[in-house]
Amino acid sequence: MSAVTDTDLTREARRERLFTRINKADGYFQVLGLSWLTPALKLAAGDNARGNLSEIWRLLGVPILAILVFLAGWATLAPQVQTSLGAIPGPVQVYEQAVNLHKDAQREADKAAAFAERQEVRNAKLIAEGKEDRVKWREYTGAPTYYQQIWTSLQTVFFGFMIATVIAVPLGIACGLSPTINAAMNPIIQIFKPVSPLAWLPIVTMVVSAVYVTNDGMFSKSFLNSAITVTLCSLWPTLINTALGVSSIDKDLINVGKVLKLDTRTKITKLVLPSALPLIFTGLRLSLGVGWMVLIAAEMLAQNPGLGKFVWDEFQNGSSQSLAKIMVAVLTIGMIGYLLDRLMYALQTMFTFSAQR
Amino acid sequence: MTAASFALLATAAPAEMLDVEKDELTFGFIKLTDMAPLAVAYELGYFEDEGLFVTLEPQANWKVLLDRTIDGELDGAHMLAGQPLAATIGYGTEAHIVTPFSMDLNGNGITVSNEIWEEMKGNIEHDADGKPIHPISASAMAPIVERYKDEGKPFNMGMVFPVSTHNYELRYWLAAGGLHPGFYSADNTSGQIDADVLLSVTPPPQMPATLEAGTILGYCVGEPWNQQAVFKGIGVPVITDYQIWKNNPEKVFGLTKAFTEENPNTTLALTKALIRAAIWLDENDNANRPEAVEILSRSEYVGADYDVIAASMTGTFEFEKGDVRDIPDFNVFFRYNATYPYYSDAIWYLTQMRRWGQITEDKPDEWYAEVAQSVYLPETYLEAARLLVDEGLANEADFPWDSDGYKEATAAFIDGVEYDGRAPNAYLNKFEIGLKTGG
Secondary structure, eight states: OHHHHHHHHHHHHHHHHHHHHHHHHHHHHHHHTOTTHHHHHHHHTTOOHHHHHHHHIIIIIHHHHHHHHHHHHHHHHGGGOEEBTEEOOOHHHHHHHHHHHHHHHHHHHHHHHHHHHHHHHHHHHHHHTTOGGGOOOOOOOOOOOHHHHHHHHHHHHHHHHHHHHHHHHHHHHHHHHOHHHHHHHHHHHHHHTTOOHHHHHHHHHHHHHHHOOOSSSSSOHHHHHHHHHHHHHHHHHHHHHHHHHHHTSOHHHHHHHHHHTOOHHHIIIIIIHHHHHHHHHHHHHHHHHHHHHHHHHHHHHHTOTTHHHHHHHHHHHOOTTHHHHHHHHHHHHHHHHHHHHHHHHHHHHHHHHHHHO | OOHHHHHHHHHHSOOOOOOOSOOEEEEEEOSSGGGHHHHHHHHTTHHHHTTOEEEEEEOSSHHHHHHHHHTTSSSEEEEETHHHHHHHHTSSSOOOEEEEEEOOEEOEEEEEEHHHHHHHHTTSOBOTTSOBOSSOOGGGTHHHHHHHHHTTOOOEEEESOTTSHHHHHHHHHHHHTTOOOOEEETTEEEEEETOSSEEEEOOGGGHHHHHHHTSOSEEEEETTHHHHHHHHTSEEEEEEHHHHBTTOBOEEEEEEHHHHHHOHHHHHHHHHHHHHHHHHHHHHHHTTHHHHHHHHTSTTTTOSOHHHHHHHHTSEEEOSTTOEEEOTTSEESSTTTTTSOOHHHHHHHHHHHHHTTSSOSOOOHHHHHHHHHHHBOHHHHHHHHHHHHHTTSSOGGGSOTTOOSOOOOBOOBTTOOOBOTTOHHHHHTTOSSSOOTTO
16 A cells, blocks of 8 residues: 555656646746747646646637738738739748748859859869969859848847947946936937937948948948947937936945945946846847847948848849748848847846846 | 861960959949849859959949949949049049940930820821831920929929939930920039929839839839839830930949059959950840840849840830830940940030039030040050950950040931030030030
C-alpha cells in the first residue's frame, strides 16, 4: 500500500513541478508573443480541458480567424478598385510577387557568382601575362536584392536609434534630476517633438553634405541622412520617458542616498538608473517604433538603398506588378516593426526583472 | 579583307585595358528608356571589359541626381543636356559639369489629357482614313487655352526640370502654335511671366499620376511615360519631339570637370563602354532592341512593363489608342553620330535658355561658343572612338573625325526656322515669341 501512495506522491510532485515549469515558461512565451503555448502545454500535461481549450481559442483561434477574415475581405474587395495600374492586388498576387522578389535575389546571386568567375579568369590571365600589379579583387556591383534592402534599412534604423539613445538617456537623466534643466529643456522638446521627418530631411541633407565632405568615408551620405533623420525624430520618447522615470523615483531612496552621502555617479548608477529603467525602456521601445516608421519616409527622399527606396522605385516603375511589390514591402515593414517591438519588449522584461530583484 | 583575316586582326589587337585611376564607380540615372546605354554597358559587360566596376543607381529626380553628382556621391550620371550647361553657367546649382558623350537623339513626346484631346480633335484636320494629320500644331489647343483664360482657370502643363529638353521642346511647340509659355527673369524663376500656358516641374515617373489627378492637363516627358498614358487610357500623345525638331539631341552623360581631370583614363574607359553600348543598341537596324527592352523592363532599371517600353523602343509610337505609327527614329542611340557631343547642340540649349529668360542678359556669339567648348568634350569622345576602332570594336566610318563640332545649319523644325550654331544671336531674333537680342 505504502508503495502505491509513494508513487502517487511522486507523480503528484512531478506534476506540480511540471506546472511550475510551464508557468515559468509562460513569461518567456508572452515575451515571444506565443502565450497560447501555455494552455496548450497545460492541456498536454493533463490539466482541465475546458478552461485550457477556451484559453487556446482566445489566444490562438481568434487571432487566426481574424487574419483569415482580413485576407478574405482583402481578396474580395481589392479587385473591385481599378487603378491605372490595374486592379489593387489581392493576397495571391502579393504572394506571387514575394516569390518573384526571392527569385530576383537568386538571379542576382547567380550573376554575382558569374562575376566572381569572370574576375577569377581575368586576374589569372593578368598573372599569366606577368602583370600582377594590375590584379584587382572587386565586389560585385549589381542591383541590391530585396534582402539586402531590408538589411540596409535595419542597419540604418539601429544606427539612428543608437545615436538617439546616446543623446536622449543622459539628457533625460539630467532633466529628471534637476528641475532647472527640465524647465530649460521643456520648451525645446515640446517644439521639436512634433516635427515630421520630411521637414528635417532637407536640413539634414544640407548639413551632412557641408560637414561630411569625404567621399570614401565609412558611411555613405544617404545612409547618414536617413539615420540622422531617424535620430531627430526618435529622440523624444526616450528623452521624455527617461526624465519622467528619473523624476518619479521614490523620495525615500533619494533620502537614503543623501544619508549615505553618495557621490553623483554612484547615485545615478545605483539608485536612479535601476528604478528608472522600466520607464526608460518604455521610452526606448516607443523610440524604436517611431524610428522605424520615420525611416521609410527618410529613405524615400534620401535615396538610401533600403525598403523606403524600394517602395519609391517601385512606385516610379509603374508596372503592372508594382502595386503588389509595394504591398510586399508594406507587409515586410509591418512585420519587422512588430519584431522590433517584441525585441524591445523582451529586453524591457529582462532588465525590469533584474531591476526589481 | 576576308572574314578570316578580319577575325585574326581582331584577336591580334587584344583589348589593352586602360590603366584606370578609379575603378569602382557609381552612376545615377532617372527611370527613362534613354538610360539604355548605361544598362546595356553594364549588362553586356562593356564596363567590365574596360576594368570598371559600376553600380547603377536610380535617382528620385533630376535635382537630386545633379546635386549628388556635384558633391561626389555619384561619379557620373545620365543627365538632361541642359543640366551640365546650366550648372556650368551657374543657373541653379553651380558646378563645372562636362560631357564626353551624348546619350541619344529624340525620345520625348507631348501628351494631353483625354478631355483636352477630345476638344483638340475638332481643330485638327483628318486624312481620308479619319486619322489626324501630323504633326499637330499647338494652335489646335489655342481655343481651349483661350476658354480656360476666360473662365479664369489656369491651363497647367508639366515638364520635368527647368533646364530640361522637355521644357524647351514644350515651349518651342507652344510658341510655334502661338501660345506663350512664359518667361523667366532674374527674380522670378517660376517661368510663368506673361504665360498663356503655365508650366511646372513634375518628375518623369510621376507624370501619368499627376495627369490622372488633374493637376496638369498635359506634359512633355521622355519614354516610357507617354506610352504609359496610352496604356493606362488617361491621355493621348499629340506630338513627338522628332516632329518638333528632327533628330534633336537629348540626354548626355555628365561628369564633374574635377572628376575628368583627376581620372582621365577612367573617363576614356567609360566613354568607350558607352559608345559600344550605343553601337549595340542601333546595330542591324535596331535588331537588338527587343533584348534591350527586356533589360530595361527589369525593376532595377526602368521597371515599366515590357509592352509599354517596347511601344517606343522598337520603332513605332502609339498616339491615340490604336493609332500606331512607324517612327523608326523615335529614339536613336548611335546612327547620325548621335553620341558625338556637338558644340552646336550645346549652343541650341543655350539659345533656348536665353529665349525664355533663364539667361538674363544678352551674350555675344563668342560666349555661346566658349561655354559649349568648356562643357562638351568631343576630343575625349574621339580619343575613345579611336581606341575602339583600333581594337576592332567599332567602324572607322561611323565617327565624324573631321568635324569642327558644329552641325550643318538645319531648318528641320516644326516651324521651319533655320538654326545655325555659329550664329546664336541671329537665330534668337528669328522668333516671334521669345526674348530677342537687344530687346
